[in-house]
Amino acid sequence: MKEIFRLCFVLTLIGAVCAAVMAFVDQETKAPIEKSKTAEKMDAVKVVMPLADNDLEKDQVTVKDEDAQMEMTFFPGKKDGAVIGAAFVAVAPGGYSGPIEILVGVDTAGVVLGGGIVKHAETPGLGSKIATPTFRGQFVGKSVKDPANWSVMKDGGPFKQITGATISSRAVTTAIATGLEFLEAHKAEVFGAPKPAAAKPGCEGKPATGGKK
Amino acid sequence: MGAMKEFTKGLWAENPIFRIVLGMCPTLAITTEAFNGIGMGLAATFVLVGSNVMISALRNFIPKKIRIPGYIVIIATFVTVVDLVMNAYFHPIYQKLGIFIPLIVVNCIIMGRAEAYAQKNGVIYSLLDGLGMGLGFTISIVVISMIRELIGNGTMFGAQIMGQAYVPFLLIILAPGAFMLLGSMLGGMNRLEIYMAKKAGRTPTFRKEHDCASCEVFGGWFDRGSKGIEAIK
Numbered sequence: 001m002k003e004i005f006r007l008c009f010v011l012t013l014i015g016a017v018c019a020a021v022m023a024f025v026d027q028e029t030k031a032p033i034e035k036s037k038t039a040e041k042m043d044a045v046k047v048v049m050p051l052a053d054n055d056l057e058k059d060q061v062t063v064k065d066e067d068a069q070m071e072m073t074f075f076p077g078k079k080d081g082a083v084i085g086a087a088f089v090a091v092a093p094g095g096y097s098g099p100i101e102i103l104v105g106v107d108t109a110g111v112v113l114g115g116g117i118v119k120h121a122e123t124p125g126l127g128s129k130i131a132t133p134t135f136r137g138q139f140v141g142k143s144v145k146d147p148a149n150w151s152v153m154k155d156g157g158p159f160k161q162i163t164g165a166t167i168s169s170r171a172v173t174t175a176i177a178t179g180l181e182f183l184e185a186h187k188a189e190v191f192g193a194p195k196p197a198a199a200k201p202g203c204e205g206k207p208a209t210g211g212k213k
Numbered sequence: 214m215g216a217m218k219e220f221t222k223g224l225w226a227e228n229p230i231f232r233i234v235l236g237m238c239p240t241l242a243i244t245t246e247a248f249n250g251i252g253m254g255l256a257a258t259f260v261l262v263g264s265n266v267m268i269s270a271l272r273n274f275i276p277k278k279i280r281i282p283g284y285i286v287i288i289a290t291f292v293t294v295v296d297l298v299m300n301a302y303f304h305p306i307y308q309k310l311g312i313f314i315p316l317i318v319v320n321c322i323i324m325g326r327a328e329a330y331a332q333k334n335g336v337i338y339s340l341l342d343g344l345g346m347g348l349g350f351t352i353s354i355v356v357i358s359m360i361r362e363l364i365g366n367g368t369m370f371g372a373q374i375m376g377q378a379y380v381p382f383l384l385i386i387l388a389p390g391a392f393m394l395l396g397s398m399l400g401g402m403n404r405l406e407i408y409m410a411k412k413a414g415r416t417p418t419f420r421k422e423h424d425c426a427s428c429e430v431f432g433g434w435f436d437r438g439s440k441g442i443e444a445i446k
Contacts, residue, residue, distance in 0.1 A: 007279050014275070014283050018290040025294045032301035040304065121311065124245045125366055125386045164383075 041103075041118065045075050045087045048105025048114040052077030052084065063186045072182055074190045083108060083191045088183065089118060092175030096167045097121045100130070104139075104176055108191055110184055111143040115176065120168075127168035135162055135169070139176055144184045150177035219338050223345030229322045230353040231402045236322040240354055241391040243313050247370045250358030252306040254351025256295050256314060258344070261323050263291040265343035269331040284327045285318070292317045322350060360394060361385050 151157030161169035365386030
């Protein structure tokens with residue numbers, strides 16, 4: 001009977017000391033972890049919004065859609081005070097191994113300016129090729145209505161999927177399309193309420209982007 | 214046994230991967246890029262050294278009956294520390310290694326050394342043992358990941374080596390390729406050890422169960438051709 005108390009005591013002591021050590025390290029690393037996560041995201045935002053001169057991190061807007069039960073964060077880019085576009089993170093849930101996070105930059109008309117893969121766990125050498133410029137570049141210049149069919153070639157769309165990684169390619173394509181649709185539905189909230197007249201005609205996108213088909 | 218030998222045994226004679234054949238999960242899973250190998254190796258080395266020192270220092274304090282849960286708590290603490298510190302200060306490599314950092318907890322090398330060495334030896338020897346084993350593990354997985362990256366992706370440490378015309382042999386990057394390469398390397402290491410032992414006139418240091426000649430699956434099939442072990446014995 002005496003022994004069991006000794007065993008309990010020793011194990012409790014080890015547990016308590018270890019918990020204290022972990023609590024200390026957790027406290028010390030909390031801020032740097034948060035910082036490196038944000039820095040990573042903001043670096044990617046700057047790449048897709050190279051012309052913006054505002055503090056992108058400070059100006060972010062989160063839009064909630066009650067109907068679609070979706071929430072997205074947008075980073076509107078401004079130049080000389082005027083909104084020139086926005087960046088957003090589209091999450092593709094259907095990646096080959098876990099969700100893929102894609103950062104997309106669009107101008108005020110909803111035309112894609114550029115994109116980057118923020119986070120993925122796809123197979124190295126196959127699915128990881130979604131991060132190559134050849135694949136990512138295909139989305140530049142496209143908008144939500146152009147093309148009408150936002151899918152990879154295998155599904156009849158205009159985007160060339162990566163050989164051996166159709167699942168990854170499809171996931172990225174669908175996620176960008178979903179993000180663009182969401183932005184289209186909540187334009188006013190993202191780009192600010194007083195809508196600049198110039199953005200309206202470009203909204204259709206046909207004359208500006210249709211030529212490259 | 215000299216202190217120096219405690220350190221060097223992990224590098225060759227008792228190399229955790231090629232001799233003791235422990236810690237296969239990270240060895241097979243993360244060795245797709247050379248940088249991953251370095252990151253994983255150093256993280257595991259830190260945990261191994263820390264846990265070896267702690268466990269050997271507490272070896273007379275922890276009762277035999279509860280040593281395993283005690284060791285696991287100590288090892289898990291070191292792993293958590295590594296996980297948090299890498300996340301905070303080495304974010305890119307942390308993202309690549311992902312789940313395999315927390316999984317160091319169940320890396321058999323660490324528990325194995327605690328059980329087989331640290332609980333029976335002093336702090337200094339345990340430190341040297343942990344360092345040697347950790348470095349042996351690191352070197353082994355870096356070599357494996359360099360080969361896999363070179364053949365499977367045409368690069369080494371991220372730098373293009375094979376040229377644009379090279380078509381990467383993807384199989385070696387994928388899981389089956391890891392098994393094939395590891396198996397071939399294990400066989401090669403055994404062969405080399407037999408050769409070296411023969412030359413020096415000593416018994417090979419690998420364990421019997423890890424030598425092809427005694428493999429029951431083939432009923433000594435390998436032995437017929439090579440006569441490797443028998444010739445020395």
